[in-house]
Amino acid sequence: xxxxxxxxxxxxxxxxxxxxxxxxxxxxxxxxxxxxxxxxxxxxxxxxxxxxxxxxxxxxxxxxxxxxxxxxxxxxxxxxxxxxxxxxxxxxxxxxxxxxxxxxxxxxxxxxxxxxxxxxxxxxxxx
Numbered sequence: 001x002x003x004x005x006x007x008x009x010x011x012x013x014x015x016x017x018x019x020x021x022x023x024x025x026x027x028x029x030x031x032x033x034x035x036x037x038x039x040x041x042x043x044x045x046x047x048x049x050x051x052x053x054x055x056x057x058x059x060x061x062x063x064x065x066x067x068x069x070x071x072x073x074x075x076x077x078x079x080x081x082x083x084x085x086x087x088x089x090x091x092x093x094x095x096x097x098x099x100x101x102x103x104x105x106x107x108x109x110x111x112x113x114x115x116x117x118x119x120x121x122x123x124x125x126x127x
Contacts, residue, residue, distance in 0.1 A: 022087075027051045027105045029117035036066070051105060051117060053080070058089060 028050040035044055045066035052059040058080045062073045080089045087098040087105065095107040095115075105117040 022053045022100060022105075023055050025053055026120040027053075027117035028120050029104075029115060031062075031115060049115075049117065050120070056080070060089075060092065 028048060030046055031049050032047045033044055034047075035042055043066055045064050047062065047064050050061040050063070052061065056079055057077050059075060059077045061075045064073055078089045078092050080087060082088070085099065087100065089098065094109065096110050097108040099106050103119045107115045107117070109115065
């Protein structure tokens with residue numbers, strides 16, 4: 001009985017630690033790139049996603065960077081929580097599985113593609 005309690009305590013402590021560990025942190029990663037051709041030139045556009053975690057909410061910012069321009073594309077805020085070591089973001093169906101691995105978030109989309117989002121140490125937060 002004592003061993004079971006100790007194992008359950010360690011699991012719960014780990015889940016609570018992971019949840020608190022990402023609060024106040026920002027994670028960012030590239031999700032795709034594409035080449036755009038104009039009548040005069042060709043240039044690359046890189047698409048990024050940023051997760052900005054607060055206690056009960058996460059702001060998800062999708063933005064593009066290219067040689068022609070950089071601009072914010074979309075910012076939405078969702079509620080989130082930790083369930084059995086997985087990050088669950090309410091009403092956000094882009095990824096079927098989101099986990100914390102080392103200092104990054106690893107997401108698996110519905111097609112089985114894996115995306116890594118590294119922790120940003122000095123993030124510029126959107127206003």
